[in-house]
Amino acid sequence: MKPAIRLTASATSALPRWVLLAICIAFASFGLFGRDPWKNEDAAGFGVMWTMAGGTSHDWLLPNLVGKYATENGPLGYWLGALCIRVFAPWVDASNASRIATGLLFCLACAFVWYSAYLLGRRPEVQPFKYAFGGEPEPRDYGRTLADGALLILLACFGLAERGHETTPQLMQFAGMAMLLYGVVRAVDKPVQGALWWGLALGIVALSSDLVQAGALLAGTLVMLVVAPRTRSHWLLVAGLPVALILSASWPILALQRYPDDAAWFLNQWIRSSVSAFSGPPGFVLHYAAKNLPLFTWPAWPLALWAWFSWAGLRRAPHIAIPLSVILPLLLLVSVQSHETNRIFMIVLPALSVLAAFALPTLKRGAINAIDWFAVLSFTILSTFVWLVWLAGMTGFPAPLARNLARLAPGFSPQFNFLSFACAVVVTLFWIGLVQWRVSRHPKVLWRSVVLSSAGTTLMWVLLMTLWLPVVNFSRTYRDVAQQISAHLPADYACISPVRLGDAQIATFAYFGKMHFSFNDDCDVILRQDTPAYGAPAAPPNYAWKLVWEGRRAADRDEQFRLYVRIDRPQTPLKRRAWRKRPD
Numbered sequence: 001m002k003p004a005i006r007l008t009a010s011a012t013s014a015l016p017r018w019v020l021l022a023i024c025i026a027f028a029s030f031g032l033f034g035r036d037p038w039k040n041e042d043a044a045g046f047g048v049m050w051t052m053a054g055g056t057s058h059d060w061l062l063p064n065l066v067g068k069y070a071t072e073n074g075p076l077g078y079w080l081g082a083l084c085i086r087v088f089a090p091w092v093d094a095s096n097a098s099r100i101a102t103g104l105l106f107c108l109a110c111a112f113v114w115y116s117a118y119l120l121g122r123r124p125e126v127q128p129f130k131y132a133f134g135g136e137p138e139p140r141d142y143g144r145t146l147a148d149g150a151l152l153i154l155l156a157c158f159g160l161a162e163r164g165h166e167t168t169p170q171l172m173q174f175a176g177m178a179m180l181l182y183g184v185v186r187a188v189d190k191p192v193q194g195a196l197w198w199g200l201a202l203g204i205v206a207l208s209s210d211l212v213q214a215g216a217l218l219a220g221t222l223v224m225l226v227v228a229p230r231t232r233s234h235w236l237l238v239a240g241l242p243v244a245l246i247l248s249a250s251w252p253i254l255a256l257q258r259y260p261d262d263a264a265w266f267l268n269q270w271i272r273s274s275v276s277a278f279s280g281p282p283g284f285v286l287h288y289a290a291k292n293l294p295l296f297t298w299p300a301w302p303l304a305l306w307a308w309f310s311w312a313g314l315r316r317a318p319h320i321a322i323p324l325s326v327i328l329p330l331l332l333l334v335s336v337q338s339h340e341t342n343r344i345f346m347i348v349l350p351a352l353s354v355l356a357a358f359a360l361p362t363l364k365r366g367a368i369n370a371i372d373w374f375a376v377l378s379f380t381i382l383s384t385f386v387w388l389v390w391l392a393g394m395t396g397f398p399a400p401l402a403r404n405l406a407r408l409a410p411g412f413s414p415q416f417n418f419l420s421f422a423c424a425v426v427v428t429l430f431w432i433g434l435v436q437w438r439v440s441r442h443p444k445v446l447w448r449s450v451v452l453s454s455a456g457t458t459l460m461w462v463l464l465m466t467l468w469l470p471v472v473n474f475s476r477t478y479r480d481v482a483q484q485i486s487a488h489l490p491a492d493y494a495c496i497s498p499v500r501l502g503d504a505q506i507a508t509f510a511y512f513g514k515m516h517f518s519f520n521d522d523c524d525v526i527l528r529q530d531t532p533a534y535g536a537p538a539a540p541p542n543y544a545w546k547l548v549w550e551g552r553r554a555a556d557r558d559e560q561f562r563l564y565v566r567i568d569r570p571q572t573p574l575k576r577r578a579w580r581k582r583p584d
Contacts, residue, residue, distance in 0.1 A: 003310050005128040005361045012137035012145040013445050020148060026427065027155050027458045028106050031165040031465040032099040036477035037511070038166075040504040043478070044070075045078070045168040047507020049098045052082035053089070061255040062266045065503055066510045066517050071269040072277070075251060076207035077169025080105070094511070098167045105175040106164050109350060112178035113154055114147045116185045117354045120319040121146035123188075128361065149447045150357035153303060154349055156453035159296030161461045163346045169208050170346055176204035177326065178350040180217060183240070184224075184231070184322050191235040199240030203247025210274030213333065213344075214248065220329035228321035280338040288340040296345045299371065299453055303356035310362040323355035360446045368449040376435055379456030383428065383463055390424075390467040405471070411554035412474045420466035427462045431455060475555040478508035485527065485563055486513035488549040493565070495521055499528040499537075526564040536564065543568050 037043035047065045063070045063078050070078075080101040088097040120126065121143030130136050137145070154160065163170065180201035187194025198221070206214035218241075225232050255263035294301060304327075311320055330348045337344070392401035393414040405412075434455050438448065464472065489496075495518035498506055509515050509527070526537055526545065537545050545564040552559050 003313075003362050007128040007137055007142075007361060007446070008444075009137045009141065012141040014141070014144055015148045015152075015445070015447050015451065019451075020151070022430075023155060023454055023458050024107070024110060024151070026462055027161075028103050028110075028164075030423075030462045031161075031469075032103050033096045035095075035469060035473045036479050037095050037504075037508055038473075038476040039478065039508075040502060041168050042166040042504075043507045044503035045166065046081070046095055046098050047503065047510065048078045049081035049085060049167060050094050050507070050511055052078055053085035053094065058259055058262070061251070061258060062262055065507055068503070068506065068517075068519050069266060069269065070503075071266060071273050073169040073209055074207040074270070076204060077172035077209075080172065081167055095167075099165070102165060102167055102171050105171040109175040109178040110151055110154065112175070112182040113350045113353055114151045116178070116182045116350075117150035117357045118143045118147035119182075119185045119189070120322070120354065121357075123318060125314055125317050126319050126358065145446045146357045146360065149360045149450055150353045152447060152450040152454040153300050153356045154353035156450060156457045157296070157300050157349055157353070158298050158457065159342065159345055160349060161457060163342070170343055172208035173205055173213070173347045174350070176201050176208060177217075177347045180205065181322065181326055181351050181354060184221065184236070184325065185318065187233045187236055187240075188231060188318050188322075191233040192239055195233065195235040195238070195240035196243060197240075198236055199243030200247065202240070202244035206244070206248040207251055210277065211248075211271065212274045212278050213330075214244075216329035216333055217326065218244075220325040224321050224325035228316045228318065228325075230316070231318050231321055277338055278333055278336045280336055282335060285337045285340050286335060289334050292342060293334065293345055296342055297349060297352060299450070300349060300352045300356045303359040303450075304352050306362070307355050307357075307359035310359060319358050320355065323351040326351035327355065360449060363449060371449050372438060372452050375452040375456045376439075379431070379452075379459055380435070383431065383459055386460070386463045386467055387424075387428075393471065409471050409475055409555050412471055414470065417466075417470075420469065424463055424466040427459055427466075431459045478505060478553065479512045481551065481553050481561060482509045482512035482515070484551055485509065485549060485561065486515065488563055489513075489515070489525065490565055493523075493525045495523040496525045496527050497521075497523040499526060499530075501527065501529050505529070524566040526566075528562045528564070529559060530562060531560055534562075541569065 037046040044065065048063050048070050051064060051066050052059045060079065060082070061075065063073075063075045081098040084100045085094045085097045088100060092100075122139045124139075127139055127142060128136050164174070180198055183194050183196070183198030183201050185194070186197055202214055202217060205217060221236065225236070252263070252267055255266070304323075308315065308320065308324075311317070314320060327348055330344055330351075334344050334348075388398065389401050389405060392398055393405050393412075394416060396402045434452065438452055493516075495516050498517055498519070501509075506517060510517060515527075528534070528537070536547065543566050546567050547562060548565050549563040551561060
């Protein structure tokens, strides 16, 4: 049964392009530049890209972090970042250059989400009620309005702000997931073109993540073709699947041809990591997902759930079946993960946002007003708090906030930046103007219920990445520690053995401190992360380990680093008997 959607043409008035572009550009660009790689996954992903950019074909085909193999994901998610480092290195430092790829992939994913919702919104089964004397929206205008809504919902999701600006393989997976969704949607009306997009996207997911994710998405598509007759297209299997298989096999074949022994070991570990990442017993991480997934995907998930309920009679139609063919396999993977992580949370957002967009025509006025007022109150209060903390850091007033800031970031010295301040003022004024427009005019357009949520999320992210960026960067970078360690290294040391160091620490120490790590050799320097309870490392009789430095990041009391240098033990001289002249 189709819901009774009664809309006039005015309800589908297009969102001004400059508003949509301003929100997208502000959200995508702020937080990419002017900062260091942050702990944990952001710095680890950058380290692999940086190693590739300065390495050989061996590093490009077998991703590694300064010699430590990274077998959790395929190489495609690192290739684009490494290429950006190569291309832009003469003008931009490596960490900022790698995030150019992040911004490009994010914008690409947004475009695929918009066009997916646009194509679905033009279909005849989703059109509003036709009036006897006309006045209903045209399918093109209706589809464009739903597409604007889908993109706004995507940008409004809380968890996307930080995850969408990191240098990790998840950004390539995110773009691949949006492309895969678009391919299936396009295959409904243009089967060959859509099948090729779908196959390309499935190959991208396989090369940037693992075989389990790609297999789950393939299974979701096959189930959709069985249960949703209007989505059936044999071209997905005839044309799309061969493209996916060829693309997925290209990297393993090339790696095995160039480096047979190393590649065989790497691919074996990659497959093992893929399986072990989703081998957790059912329910092991459900508590973590139940606590974090709703917040991460807010406000997309309640709208998507409402769309599923409100379109009860058309659940096998493309606008419901296609997003679910992506959402359900990923949620299944979330439930069987071996570790508590939100990596998959981000890649479910494109399909979730498209499904959520179809809740907009069916929302009641009370629900729309509740969403709007929640956005106005929450983001206004939060943005005011951000401004007050910034003011406390700069002036010491209000005093309680200044004391809390000094306690949370000891050693941090705030400095005024006019450009950051100006950007924060502009985005705040934009928010005030948008709220005034919404409250005073009471517009009837469909996207009114999500424009404040997306603008509020953008407001908070821009304020954090302008006013709070120095203190956030101070709290999450290892630059100072790396420089301190580098200053205490012997000039002629051979290599450093890392002990209990995470990937983020190894990456940033190697990048900022120009340190040479080795994971196999017998090194003459040891860098450890431990506590005061740990003693000096054991050493053979002929040499000893000398502690030359210990310290930690000023903003982190839990981490403690110690640097040991190998020194030769003094040899005890042999005691010889005094020579005596024999008597004649």
